[in-house]
Amino acid sequence: xxxxxxxxxxxxVSPDPREVARGLxxxxxxxxxxxxxxxxxxxxxxxxxxGGRREPGETFEDALRREIRxxxxxxxxxxxxxxxxxxHRFTFGGDDFDCEEHYFACRLAGGTxxxxxxxxxxxxxxxxxxxxTLGDLMERPADQVEPPQLFDMLRQLGHLDRxxxx
Numbered sequence: 001x002x003x004x005x006x007x008x009x010x011x012x013v014s015p016d017p018r019e020v021a022r023g024l025x026x027x028x029x030x031x032x033x034x035x036x037x038x039x040x041x042x043x044x045x046x047x048x049x050x051g052g053r054r055e056p057g058e059t060f061e062d063a064l065r066r067e068i069r070x071x072x073x074x075x076x077x078x079x080x081x082x083x084x085x086x087x088h089r090f091t092f093g094g095d096d097f098d099c100e101e102h103y104f105a106c107r108l109a110g111g112t113x114x115x116x117x118x119x120x121x122x123x124x125x126x127x128x129x130x131x132x133t134l135g136d137l138m139e140r141p142a143d144q145v146e147p148p149q150l151f152d153m154l155r156q157l158g159h160l161d162r163x164x165x166x
Contacts, residue, residue, distance in 0.1 A: 022051030
């Protein structure tokens with residue numbers, strides 16, 4: 001990526017890191033809610049915790065509640081403690097993203113997901129949402145689980161009793 005903001009592949013890149021709030025959202029059965037994405041350019045599919053960009057004036061917690069509501073339709077989400085902040089760089093839809101992602105532990109008493117609002121990136125790439133067990137998540141190939149630090153976060157929360165891809 002050119003430091004002036006152009007992308008050698010022709011897509012856009014943001015000159016400043018995008019501030020993002022994401023939630024590790026568990027239901028009463030211990031399943032983790034993940035958003036299923038498909039890159040509209042490459043076709044690559046992966047799972048990622050719900051969340052998105054913080055808007056001006058929002059706290060990270062408010063941004064997370066809004067993003068979960070928009071991406072999943074779920075209203076009753078308990079946003080708990082901040083877990084960690086990571087720098088996450090990736091390419092999606094031909095554009096490069098440089099994100100400062102803030103992760104929070106969340107709980108939900110169940111519910112059916114039904115998205116309410118997508119931005120253009122989400123419209124182009126979200127396939128749906130999935131409640132996954134950690135065992136199922138650990139069976140997926142590494143390139144189908146984002147961010148790469150996800151299992152470290154789950155371990156920090158005490159949700160892993162073995163290493164992924166053993």
